[in-house]
Amino acid sequence: MIEIKNLTKTFDSITAVDNLSFQIRPGSVMGLVGSNGGGKSTLLRLLSGVYCPDSGEIIVDGEILYDNPSAKGKCFFVPDFPYYYNNSTIENTASLYRDLYPNWSENEYRRLCSIFPVSNTARIINMSKGMQRQAALILALSTCPRFLYLDEVFDGLDPVIRLLLKKLLIERVSERQMTVVIASHNLRELEDLCDRVCLMHRGRALLDRDIDSLRGMYRKVQVAFTETPESPDLFRGISVVNAWRNGNVFNLTIKGREEDFMPSLNALNPAYVSAMPLTLEEVFISEMGGYGYDVNNII
Amino acid sequence: MTSTTSFKDNLKNAFSIFKWELKNRRTSLIVYTILAAVFTSIALTICLSVSLTATDTENAVQGAALIFQLVSCFFVFGLTAVFTIIYTAGNYSYLHNKRKVDMYGSLPIGSRTLYLAKTVSAYLCSVVPALAFFGTISLISFCMGQPPVRETIEMYIHLLIGPVACISFYGLLAICCGTTAHSVISFIAVCVSYPIAAKLVHSVFRSFFYGLPPVLSGSSFLFNALNPIDAYRGNNALYWLLFTAVCVALGVLLAKKRRSERAQNSFAFFLPAHIVKLIVPFIIGMVLGVLFGSLNVFGNGMAGFAFGFLLGAVPACVILHLIYYKNFDVLLKSSIPFAVMSVLTIAVIGFFCADLLGYNSFIPDKNDIKSAGVVFFNDVSERDGKTAASFAKDCADDFSDSEKIGEVVEVHKKSLEGFTFSPREKFINVWTQTADETINSITDYHYSYCVSYRLTNGRAVTRFYSGMFTRFRENSEEMNYSDPEDSAQTIRSSPMYKRCYSGAARIAPDKVIHMIVSEASTAIEDSDESFVNVNAAVLDNDDKTAADVKKLMSAIQKDTEEFKVKDDSKKIATVNLRYRTALSDQFSFLRFLLDVSDMQNGDTCQIDVYDSDVNTVGALREIGVLDKNNRLNENGKYYHKAETDNGSKVTG
Known part of the structure; x- marks a missing residue:
């Protein structure tokens, strides 16, 4: 169990994480999404003990994490740009982790080396970005962490490896109750993997929900009229987040459940109405728009 | 809430980091090994080739072994210093490179343990390969008949202290700085600027306080207290060990407080x-x-x-x-x-x-003086490690009679005659003091003397003057050294002065290179080079004559201590001796390369032997230098007949 209590981290005048509090259950996969500079990577660095919180605390299985080797031994952090020495290979880097991580599994390491198509004796810095990422994942999973933190892990991975990674992660989550926190802008991938999503903007968690309930929060609705009613406030009483009109056809993003807004729409006598759930990306854009972070505002 | 990690676990983790560091430094260690091995081989090949062509092969091989030993060790020493810089800058970059910070910061190891492990690995990676090479060089040299000489052993010790002090200081700066560039700039800036600043401060004191005794020697740790590069010279080993301990302790203390996010920022702590x-x-x-x-x-x-x-x-x-x-x-x-x-x-x-305290012109009133003394350092042949300050301190108690006290005061007055102490002159003198090798030359005593008083109130007043301080004179002429010297004639010829400052009383017999005894009538002057022109007895201090030299020196020192010379004592002989000094014993690699014989030069000292010096006269007779009439014994084994200008010998 990870408990985050009133966590704050500032860099000079910038507050990267602002009074954040939540818990992450064992055996869950949490997605961290949000704007650039929203505090996702900083949160991961705080969770892995790289940064010391300015205030608040992170408690891992009952132990304060920062500068605590015993608690850090249960965690593994794969940053967005992992560092490798010039002569580092998977094999010689494994020798370091083998000594330092108490749960290191040699069987797991051998198995992962055989699964991922990368050489464990080749110099890592000569590998492509995707292969370097795979090297990092082999090492990370071999430490059998109870808490795995992945920053932009899907970057550079081809679709097959992405699928393989997801499979491996799900396997470990279900079998060993491993907790995974993934920060990514690739919402499509997160959608498949996460059971919970935290949306971060300017250091705050705007939203922290199970992915199913998150999807249920919004509906994408298409409404067509034979003759559009002349009314300046056509959809009054309906929580329309976004609307786009093409002749007599309206594409709406509505916050709320279908049973709540459908009667109001049907009352307008539409020729056609259909509602479907939003993708995570669409939810992200809708939510961020609510905080003034949308394309129109930026442009 | 926080579990503690046992010492054993910390040690295990630190060892893992050390192994990891070794792996990552493999390339530079290989380059180091190749360079050192190749140079050592070249040196060995050249030395052997040259020696094997010599006629006296056995001695030539031993000489070649000595040169090989010194040249190779010197090269390995320099190479180690260079590689230490490379290792060290890379070693602490884990604090400065953001990607490394992610890697090392997330490892399950405490920040203090990590810092200590990194520091120790830097020590070992710098020192161990060098010592291994030193060992190999010494072994090869030993097999060639030349055991490790003192200079080589000293280099071993310097090599232990120098890198350790430099690494520790750089480590502390690295903890404080956010980037490697800032760490390097700070290290260089502190190492270069501190000694200059210290020397400037010293020069200001010496320039503004005319007569200030040289309390600090040139090798004092204060001149290089924040310049650990000086530790490579091997001076003040104890200070550098303490310095290392303080740097490491501070580093460990700050390692936990340091915020990782300071990487690639300017500073974590603003100390540097x-x-x-x-x-x-x-x-x-x-x-x-x-x-x-x-x-x-x-x-x-x-x-x-x-x-x-x-x-x-x-x-x-x-x-x-x-x-x-x-x-x-x-x-x-x-x-x-x-x-x-x-x-x-x-x-x-x-x-x-x-000069609100009136230091420069102060001369105590005669009535306030309990005792006084003066020492002309040209008279002090062998200082035996004693500093000018300690001579000055001790001489305050030499004379308590009013005549001698008056003479000391007179010397003091002569020293201040014709001097001006305007601010301009003082500032000009700062240049003289700073540019000159004054720190050494002041303590080198030539044309230097001190006057010292013990006042009736118990206070001691000491002034140290040197012929070097010409700038205080109004007309910028050189100080007339003979003026104060002449004023102190009675003191300089007094038994007390001779007993306290005679070189004979201080030279250890094993330091004597040779002794030349001539009769009073034909006494040679200061130089021992002129003995070829007079009849003399020559004792070269080697295995065969060591016992006689020791016997004679003991007798001379006993007579000097007892000092029975009276006004009517008759001078019967003069002993000129050449001896090794601390300076001539000090190894200089360059001097060694340029002139091997120069190492043996040392210094000279002249001792007059009177008939009242019964021990010396007895010893001279016993070893066959003098006959029963106190004349040179022409049949003695040390007798040397004078040569004429054309090289033929003359009778005595």
């Missing part, structure tokens, strides 16, 4: 910035201030100094601020120590200039 922003502007300000002071800018040396100091120090401080902080933010706040330093410097120099 404050040090550099104090020392460098101080130096530049002092140089410009002393220049303006000595040029009498504004018609007043002190005003010129203050203007010059600020003109130099303020821009230097601003430029350093920009280098370290990149902008003008917090310029004023961070410059408070600089401002305090500037005000203090100008105030102190002003105080010194005014």
Whole structure:
């Protein structure tokens, strides 16, 4: 169990994480999404003990994490740009982790080396970005962490490896109750993997929900009229987040459940109405728009 | 809430980091090994080839082994110093490179353990390969008949102390700095600027207080206290060990407090910035201030100094601020120590200039003097490690009769005659003091003397004067050294003075290179080179004569101690001896390469033997130098017949 209590981290005048509090259950996969500079990577660095919180605390299985080797031994952090020495290979880097991580599994390491198509004796810095990422994942999973933190892990991975990674992660989550926190802008991938999503903007968690309930929060609705009613406030009483009109056809993003807004729409006598759930990306854009972070505002 | 990690676990983790460091430094260690091995092989090949062509092969091989040993060790020493820099900068970059911070920061190892492990690996990676090479070189040399000489063993020790002190200091700076560039700049700035600043301060004191005894020797740790590169010279080993311990302790203390996010920022702790922003502007300000002071800018040396100091120090401080902080933010706040330093410097120099304490012209009243003494350092042949300050301190109790006290006061007065102490002269003298190798030459005693008083109130007053201080004279002429020397004739010829400062009393027999005994009538002067022109007895201190040399020296020292010479004593012989000094014993690699024989030169000392020196006369007879009539024994084994100008021998 990870408990985050009133966590704050500032860099000079910038507050990267602002009074954040939540818990992450064992055996869950949490997605961290949000704007650039929203505090996702900083949160991961705080969770892995790289940064010391300015205030608040992170408690891992009952132990304060920062500068605590015993608690850090249960965690593994794969940053967005992992560092490798010039002569580092998977094999010689494994020798370091083998000594330092108490749960290191040699069987797991051998198995992962055989699964991922990368050489464990080749110099890592000569590998492509995707292969370097795979090297990092082999090492990370071999430490059998109870808490795995992945920053932009899907970057550079081809679709097959992405699928393989997801499979491996799900396997470990279900079998060993491993907790995974993934920060990514690739919402499509997160959608498949996460059971919970935290949306971060300017250091705050705007939203922290199970992915199913998150999807249920919004509906994408298409409404067509034979003759559009002349009314300046056509959809009054309906929580329309976004609307786009093409002749007599309206594409709406509505916050709320279908049973709540459908009667109001049907009352307008539409020729056609259909509602479907939003993708995570669409939810992200809708939510961020609510905080003034949308394309129109930026442009 | 926080579980504690056992010492054993920490040790295990530290060892893992050490193994990891070794793997990552494999390439540079291989390069180091290749370079050292190749150079050692080249040196061995050349030395052997040259020696095998010599006629006296056995001695030639041993000589070649000595040269091989010294040259190779010297090269390995230099190579190690260079590689230490490379290792060290890379070693602590885990604090400065953001990607490395992610890697090392997330490892399950405490920040202090990590810092200590990194430091120890840097020590070992620098020192162990070098010692392995030193060992191999010594072994090869030993097999060639030349065991490790003292110089090689000293290099071993210097090699242990130098890198350890440098690594520890750099480690501390690296903890404080946010980037490797800042760490390197700070390290160089502190190492270079501190000794200059220390010497400037020393010069100011010596220039503004005429007669100030040289309390500090040139090798004092104070001159290089923040310059660990000096530890490679092997001086002040104890200080450097303490310095290392303090740096490591501070580093460990700060390692836990240090925020990882300071990587690639300017500083985690501003200690190096404050040090550099104090020392460098101080130096530049002092140089410009002393220049303006000595040029009498504004018609007043002190005003010129203050203007010059600020003109130099303020821009230097601003430029350093920009280098370290990149902008003008917090310029004023961070410059408070600089401002305090500037005000203090100008105030102190002003105080010194005014000589409010009257130090320069002070001569105690005769009635206030309990005892007094004077030492001319030209008379002190062998100092045996005793400093000028300790001579000065001891001589205060030499004479308590009013006649001798008056003579000391007279010497003191002569020393101050014709001198001016205007601020301008003082500032000019700072240049003389700084540019000259004065720290050594002052303690080198030549043309130097001291007067010292014990006052009736118990206070001691000591003044040290040197012929070097010419700048105080109004007409800038050289000081007439003979004036005070002449005033002290009675003192210099007194038994007390001779007993205290005679070289004979201080030279250890094993330091004697040779002794030349000549009759009083044909006594040779200071140099022992002229003995070929007179009849003399020559004792070269080797295995065969060591016992006789020891016997003679013991007798001389006993007579010097007892001092029975009276006015009617008859001088019967003169002993000129050449001996090894601490300086000639000190190894200089360059001197060794340029002139091997120079190492043996040492110094000379002349001892007059009177008939009242019964022990010496007895010993001279016993070893066959003198006959029963106290004449040179022509049948003695040490007798040497004089040569004429054309080289033929003459009878005595």
